[in-house]
Amino acid sequence: GAVVSQHPSWVICKSGTSVKIECRSLDFQATTMFWYRQFPKQSLMLMATSNEGSKATYEQGVEKDKFLINHASLTLSTLTVTSAHPEDSSFYICSAPRPGRQETQYFGPGTRLLVL
Amino acid sequence: AQTVTQSQPEMSVQEAETVTLSCTYDTSESDYYLFWYKQPPSRQMILVIRQEAYKQQNATENRFSVNFQKAAKSFSLKISDSQLGDAAMYFCAYRSDGSEKLVFGKGTKLTVNP
Numbered sequence: 001g002a003v004v005s006q007h008p009s010w011v012i013c014k015s016g017t018s019v020k021i022e023c024r025s026l027d028f029q030a031t032t033m034f035w036y037r038q039f040p041k042q043s044l045m046l047m048a049t050s051n052e053g054s055k056a057t058y059e060q061g062v063e064k065d066k067f068l069i070n071h072a073s074l075t076l077s078t079l080t081v082t083s084a085h086p087e088d089s090s091f092y093i094c095s096a097p098r099p100g101r102q103e104t105q106y107f108g109p110g111t112r113l114l115v116l
Numbered sequence: 117a118q119t120v121t122q123s124q125p126e127m128s129v130q131e132a133e134t135v136t137l138s139c140t141y142d143t144s145e146s147d148y149y150l151f152w153y154k155q156p157p158s159r160q161m162i163l164v165i166r167q168e169a170y171k172q173q174n175a176t177e178n179r180f181s182v183n184f185q186k187a188a189k190s191f192s193l194k195i196s197d198s199q200l201g202d203a204a205m206y207f208c209a210y211r212s213d214g215s216e217k218l219v220f221g222k223g224t225k226l227t228v229n230p
Contacts, residue, residue, distance in 0.1 A: 032216055034216075034217070034218075038159075042222070042223075043207060043220045043221065043222045043223050044161075044207070044218075044220050046217060046218070049216070049217070091159060093159075093161065095161070095218075097216055104149075104151070104163060104166055105151075105163075105211075105216075105218055106163070107153075107160065107161035107162075109158070109159070109160045110159050110160065110161075
């Protein structure tokens with residue numbers, strides 16, 4: 001069964017608004033989670049590493065003020081797309097390593113964001 | 117920096133036949149992990165198989181097996197007895213022992229013909 005969940009699965013918003021996406025680890029604690037962005041027919045691009053109790057680590061070229069990440073608890077990380085614009089429309093995926101199999105990432109089902 | 121190359125953007129196979137997807141990677145490290153993930157049309161990333169670099173034995177998971185050639189830095193995926201449900205994007209990924217980050221290849225789209 002699923003070990004990582006995401007909510008919402010899809011969202012449509014108006015340009016200029018903010019959107020929050022939640023990533024939850026189910027039945028295990030995750031001190032680290034990862035956020036990816038995927039454009040159609042392309043690979044996953046790592047955006048940032050979410051760290052419980054500390055600031056997120058952003059990959060080069062990712063605007064930290066645009067994509068706010070909060071790792072509120074050991075089972076929840078949130079990604080907020082602030083002042084969204086049409087170019088932010090994409091598929092966002094989170095992942096987390098599962099205890100006992102730390103080297104393996106388990107992925108959420110993804111969130112499809114459309115900014116009008 | 118490590119890189120992962122999947123040289124086959126698209127592949128097709130007849131149902132019940134065998135297909136091999138290629139993956140090469142570049143690293144100067146000796147300890148690392150390699151993965152194949154499947155992404156069906158639902159876009160849920162599903163772990164297919166993983167390989168620890170320190171293990172010489174090739175990993176197998178039912179109809180899925182890998183050919184891991186450490187010296188050649190090659191990590192191909194063989195799918196036997198292909199099924200319609202195997203149709204998906206397949207991504208090869210690398211993770212060094214000292215990092216939790218995954219480095220993905222660009223993917224191979226697999227079509228299974230009935």
